[in-house]
Amino acid sequence: KRRIAMMTSGGDSPGMNxxxxxxxxxxxxxxxxxxxxxxxxxxxxxxxxxxxxxxxxEVRGWLSEGGxxxxxxxxxxxxERPGRLKAAKNLVINGIDALIICGGDGSLTGADKFRAExxxxxxxxxxxxxxxxxxxEPFKHLNIVGLxxxxxxxxxxxxxxxxxxxxxxxxxxxxxxxEATASSHSRAFVIEVMGRHCGWLALMAGVATGADxxxxxEKPRAENWKEEMLSxxxxxxxxKTIVIVAEGAHDQEGNKISPEMIKDLLANKQGLAxxxxxxxxxxxxxxxxxxxxxxxxxxxxxxEAVKAxxxxxxxxPTPFIAINENKITRKPLVQAVLDTxxxxxxxxxxxxxxxxxxxxxxxxx
Ligand code: F6P
Numbered sequence: 001k002r003r004i005a006m007m008t009s010g011g012d013s014p015g016m017n018x019x020x021x022x023x024x025x026x027x028x029x030x031x032x033x034x035x036x037x038x039x040x041x042x043x044x045x046x047x048x049x050x051x052x053x054x055x056x057x058e059v060r061g062w063l064s065e066g067g068x069x070x071x072x073x074x075x076x077x078x079x080e081r082p083g084r085l086k087a088a089k090n091l092v093i094n095g096i097d098a099l100i101i102c103g104g105d106g107s108l109t110g111a112d113k114f115r116a117e118x119x120x121x122x123x124x125x126x127x128x129x130x131x132x133x134x135x136x137e138p139f140k141h142l143n144i145v146g147l148x149x150x151x152x153x154x155x156x157x158x159x160x161x162x163x164x165x166x167x168x169x170x171x172x173x174x175x176x177x178x179e180a181t182a183s184s185h186s187r188a189f190v191i192e193v194m195g196r197h198c199g200w201l202a203l204m205a206g207v208a209t210g211a212d213x214x215x216x217x218e219k220p221r222a223e224n225w226k227e228e229m230l231s232x233x234x235x236x237x238x239x240k241t242i243v244i245v246a247e248g249a250h251d252q253e254g255n256k257i258s259p260e261m262i263k264d265l266l267a268n269k270q271g272l273a274x275x276x277x278x279x280x281x282x283x284x285x286x287x288x289x290x291x292x293x294x295x296x297x298x299x300x301x302x303x304e305a306v307k308a309x310x311x312x313x314x315x316x317p318t319p320f321i322a323i324n325e326n327k328i329t330r331k332p333l334v335q336a337v338l339d340t341x342x343x344x345x346x347x348x349x350x351x352x353x354x355x356x357x358x359x360x361x362x363x364x365x
Contacts (some may be wrong), residue, residue, distance in 0.1 A: 002032040003096045004309055005051065008068040009040040009103035009110075012286060013149040013163025015294030016068040019102045021059035022302025028056050030306060035096055039071040040103070041078035041110065047090030063295050066288045072103075084114060088121040089130055091142070098143035098309045100302075102162065105155050105340050108146040112318045112333055118142040143312045145305045146320030146333050147298070151286050154198035156339035156358070157331050158322035162301065165293040167194070167285045168204050174281055175209040179240060188241035188266045188274040190259040194285050195246040197344050199359075201285070202246035211242040215249035215257055217347050218355040222252075241266065241274060254350055300328050 006023045008016045020036065027034035034054050037043040043050030062069060077083030091097070101111045122139065125131040148155045151167035171193055182189050191211075195201045199216020206214035212232075215221065243266075249257045259278045267276040290298070301321040308319050308330055319330040339358070346355040 002098070003035060003094065004032050004098045004100060004306065005035040005037050005091070005096045006100050007037040007040060007044065008070055008072045008149065009101055009107035010072060011104060011150065012067045012072050013151045014066050014166035014288060014290035015162040015298035016102050016149050017062040017065045018290060018295045018298030019147050019149065019162060019302040020070060021062040022299045023100050023306055024054045024059045025056060026303045026306040030310060035094060036070045040073045041075035041087065042073040044087040044090060045075060045077045045083045047086065051090060051094050064289050066290065078110065084117060085121055085125060087114070088118065089125055092122070092131060092135060092139050097139050097141065100145045100147065100305045100309065102147040102149040104148070104150040105337050108148070108320060108333055109337050111144045111146065115142045115144045115318060141314045143309050144318045145308045146318065147301050147305055148320060151201065152195050152198045153200040154340065155336060156343065157336035158324065160297060160323055162298045163294055164200065166288070166291040168201060168208070169291050170285050170288060171201060171205040171281060172208050174284065175205060175211070175242065178279060179242065182240035182242065185275060186239045188243070188276040190243045190245060190262045190276065190278045192245050192247055192259045192278070192280040196248045197347065199246045202244050206244045209242065211244045213243040215245040217246060217248040217250060218343070218359050219352050220250060220252045252350065297323060304328050304330065
């Protein structure tokens with residue numbers, strides 16, 4: 001029987017449990033044994049009861065649960081070769097030669113490197129007598145399949161990452177709450193949303209709530225944004241001002257634009273003198289149950305991930321499961337990671353036209 005392991009890694013996102021459920025059940029349906037690795041790469045390094053076989057009923061009810069029920073962690077040990085040697089040994093002694101990982105681009109890149117190193121790791125484990133040549137014989141190749149779990153929707157090559165629509169929905173709900181109190185007091189609110197390098201959440205929330213201003217990393221506002229901001233709003237009789245700022249926002253020179261800076265501007269006595277508050281939404285965006293879209297996306301993608309494992313040959317480049325124009329697709333992981341890095345590089349080089357054009361295809365703007 002083929003043994004597949006499922007793991008979640010990096011920041012959690014709503015829908016990860018749906019992915020685990022789908023992998024466990026599709027794996028069993030296809031005649032495999034499915035294992036879950038607890039606490040991400042940490043569990044892979046630790047082994048023992050961090051790696052456990054799952055049965056069909058164990059994932060019952062998981063679709064509606066937020067976060068990841070098998071845990072996730074940022075694991076330093078896996079970045080070092082001794083940690084990866086332990087991880088490889090743990091997979092071999094559990095008879096596992098395929099790993100499905102739901103995480104962000106960093107976690108998935110780590111997995112692909114692990115796969116590339118795999119033969120060398122096994123060779124070293126035999127040389128150091130941790131394993132025997134007979135033990136490693138059936139484990140010539142390691143199959144990796146990626147599922148992208150991130151609320152930021154920051155991975156190139158897919159229209160949506162697992163969790164982004166749940167977070168977007170949560171943000172919109174919170175902005176609606178804030179609007180009621182803002183309007184009552186004729187106040188301005190600066191609302192910080194997540195998105196380290198990606199403005200998708202801020203931009204889409206801005207569109208979906210009709211916010212007055214949005215600040216995103218890919219396209220800083222023009223030089224005159226302050227004047228622009230001061231010239232409108234209350235002059236046209238609005239009772240409230242809503243500004244949505246992505247946590248990774250900066251100006252055209254690359255200096256961070258903080259919510260405090262925007263508040264100072266709005267509250268400036270010589271300017272608008274608006275009674276201004278800051279709300280940092282924080283982790284309410286990430287926790288909580290998955291919306292219908294993320295439940296369905298994670299389920300379809302989990303099913304496809306198992307199929308990709310079973311179709312893989314040693315020559316198949318590591319795939320990740322994407323969604324493009326409403327179709328579940330398989331794409332080469334390495335290329336998507338490179339494309340994702342291109343956007344970050346363009347932002348760093350302050351080539352915002354390039355950053356935005358790279359995002360255009362993703363954001364469908
Ligand atoms: O999941 C990605 C993200 O939401 C980023 O937007 C944010 O900067 C980060 O996670 C915060 O994560 P943590 O609190 O786990 O460090």
